[in-house]
Amino acid sequence: MKVLVINAGSSSVKYHLYLMPEAEVLAHGFVERIGEKTSELSHFCHGNTYTVPAKVGNVGKAMELILQTLVDKEVGILQQISEISAVGHRVVHGGEEFTGSVVIDENVIASIDKFADLAPLHNPPNLAGIRAAQSHLPNIKQVACFDTAFHATIPKVAYMYALPYELYEKYGIRRYGFHGISHRYVARRAAALMGKGKYDINAITCHLGNGCSITAVKNGHSIDTSMGLTPLEGVPMGTRSGDLDPAILFYLEEKGYDVKTLKSLCNKQSGLLGLSGVSNDMRELEKLASKGHERAELAIDVFCYRIKKYIGAYAAILDTVDAVVFTGGIGENSVFMREKICNAVTQIGVKLDLAANKDAIAKEAEINTKDSQVKVFVIPTNEQAAIANDTYELAKGRTSVLCGSL
Numbered sequence: 551m552k553v554l555v556i557n558a559g560s561s562s563v564k565y566h567l568y569l570m571p572e573a574e575v576l577a578h579g580f581v582e583r584i585g586e587k588t589s590e591l592s593h594f595c596h597g598n599t600y601t602v603p604a605k606v607g608n609v610g611k612a613m614e615l616i617l618q619t620l621v622d623k624e625v626g627i628l629q630q631i632s633e634i635s636a637v638g639h640r641v642v643h644g645g646e647e648f649t650g651s652v653v654i655d656e657n658v659i660a661s662i663d664k665f666a667d668l669a670p671l672h673n674p675p676n677l678a679g680i681r682a683a684q685s686h687l688p689n690i691k692q693v694a695c696f697d698t699a700f701h702a703t704i705p706k707v708a709y710m711y712a713l714p715y716e717l718y719e720k721y722g723i724r725r726y727g728f729h730g731i732s733h734r735y736v737a738r739r740a741a742a743l744m745g746k747g748k749y750d751i752n753a754i755t756c757h758l759g760n761g762c763s764i765t766a767v768k769n770g771h772s773i774d775t776s777m778g779l780t781p782l783e784g785v786p787m788g789t790r791s792g793d794l795d796p797a798i799l800f801y802l803e804e805k806g807y808d809v810k811t812l813k814s815l816c817n818k819q820s821g822l823l824g825l826s827g828v829s830n831d832m833r834e835l836e837k838l839a840s841k842g843h844e845r846a847e848l849a850i851d852v853f854c855y856r857i858k859k860y861i862g863a864y865a866a867i868l869d870t871v872d873a874v875v876f877t878g879g880i881g882e883n884s885v886f887m888r889e890k891i892c893n894a895v896t897q898i899g900v901k902l903d904l905a906a907n908k909d910a911i912a913k914e915a916e917i918n919t920k921d922s923q924v925k926v927f928v929i930p931t932n933e934q935a936a937i938a939n940d941t942y943e944l945a946k947g948r949t950s951v952l953c954g955s956l
């Protein structure tokens with residue numbers, strides 16, 4: 551069965567065509583800079599890269615171009631579009647309604663639309679991707695995989711903010727959490743690497759990329775996560791502040807900052823970029839810090855310190871920790887950050903094998919010493935594989951995928 555996985559954002563659409571159940575990627579690519587003059591499609595197939603500039607005004611046009619490319623006589627891989635048996639869509643916000651992946655119908659579409667209120671930058675382009683896929687491939691199952699779904703198991707004590715209760719009832723203000731497809735995937739992989747069942751692992755999964763979140767996984771289920779109502783909460787990120795005293799915003803409002811400015815300040819000008827003043831890219835900061843750039847050093851230190859606090863807190867709520875898992879651009883690639891973080895959390899029983907850590911770049915690896923009480927894994931995330939897996943399961947006729955096998 552061929553399954554197309556779509557991740558539609560506001561300025562880009564990424565795609566992967568899978569052969570299932572082999573989980574073989576037949577082709578993949580992305581359309582980027584949608585809506586700009588210089589939009590472009592990059593397509594990878596048969597070991598070749600194919601790049602075409604194309605005027606792509608919206609997500610619908612991007613989908614059209616992707617499908618045309620997949621059946622293109624020279625660079626494509628399909629004879630006809632009808633070879634695609636199902637489409638899986640990444641959807642950022644599923645509110646409290648979706649505890650797993652679902653086959654899309656009009657009710658699901660209405661809910662994704664409703665939750666656009668909570669994820670205004672993500673759910674609308676996700677929905678545009680779904681609508682475009684439905685119009686080109688009307689007779690096959692379309693599946694929604696939510697970034698929030700894995701966190702549906704977080705107990706009320708962990709998802710409630712200590713605000714007036716009516717705000718939860720009236721506006722749904724609570725912790726939802728994000729990066730759920732990634733946290734689920736790496737937690738499942740870590741269990742497999744330890745020879746455990748998927749519901750038999752306690753782990754702290756650290757998704758450290760441009761966006762960062764940390765999740766406490768107990769018996770294979772998310773029981774707390776650092777991102778909240780929105781992806782702004784938690785550890786500092788590339789350009790997002792993470793946790794801060796909310797009174798800072800009231801104070802700045804009194805100094806003349808309006809809401810729009812404050813939103814941009816917290817989401818786009820803070821985090822590693824705000825602290826360092828030079829970059830949100832950890833590679834750049836590591837280079838600068840090694841040459842004595844004080845603010846790059848500060849940004850790295852704050853990042854590590856705040857991750858340490860979350861790992862410590864999650865070790866406390868988990869009681870026992872089997873594994874700490876690193877994923878995301880920083881988690882998968884930065885030998886330096888992994889060493890710094892692991893050295894900061896030795897109290898929970900983590901002992902890093904320096905040589906194994908050095909060798910583990912963008913590949914699955916166990917990087918703890920033999921006598922470490924807690925395993926430490928580097929696991930490159932693979933959200934598209936998890937989406938392909940859920941889509942395949944639902945297309946085959948399973949009625950719900952609560953917590954998929956990947």
Ligand code: AMP
Pocket residue numbers: 758759760761788830831832833836878879880883884885
């Ligand atoms: P992601 O959002 O998961 O794609 O992660 C992107 C981020 O990963 C970049 O902004 C970099 O900060 C970071 N990154 C990627 N490669 C490296 C590396 N070799 N060393 C340190 N950070 C890296």
